[in-house]
Amino acid sequence: MSTENPVRILFVCMGNICRSPTAHGVFRRLVIDEGLSHRIEIDSAGTHAYHIGEPPDRRARDTARMRGIDIGDLRARLAEPDDFIRFHYVLAMDRDNYENLSQICPKGLEDRLRLFMEFAPELGIREVPDPYYGGQRGFEQVFDMVEFAARGLLLDIKSRYF
Structure with missing residues (x-):
């Protein structure tokens, strides 16, 4: 794929304020660090409209910030059918959202x-x-899991598209 046709990734959880913005921020940092931000576009969304327009949960923002990642610019939005046309990967955080x-x-x-x-x-x-x-430990656990899967996702993208 060329820079005109970047690979597009969408992370999805229920409200788009905890897990999917965490994955969005972690993957964005990884993509920037790898020098691939011109070749990969990232977004996040939720399957429920509870928090549209809101920033990520404070605990998610704090956990990310403690690890050197800023997700405060992200805002919740609702996943829609057109996302499957726009994005190459639509990644659900759990079976219910899948x-x-x-x-x-x-x-x-x-x-x-x-x-x-x-x-x-x-x-x-x-x-x-x-x-x-849950408590703060749950956000830290999610962050650890997301970091691990983000590295695997990037390897998959590189093997398929670059």
């Missing part, structure tokens, strides 16, 4: 929908748990 996304996925584009943790098979974890109702 099922919700499969309901809006246009026919013929199902191969774009995957669970994010598929990119970290060695962890043996299929889903990123929702830290919203």
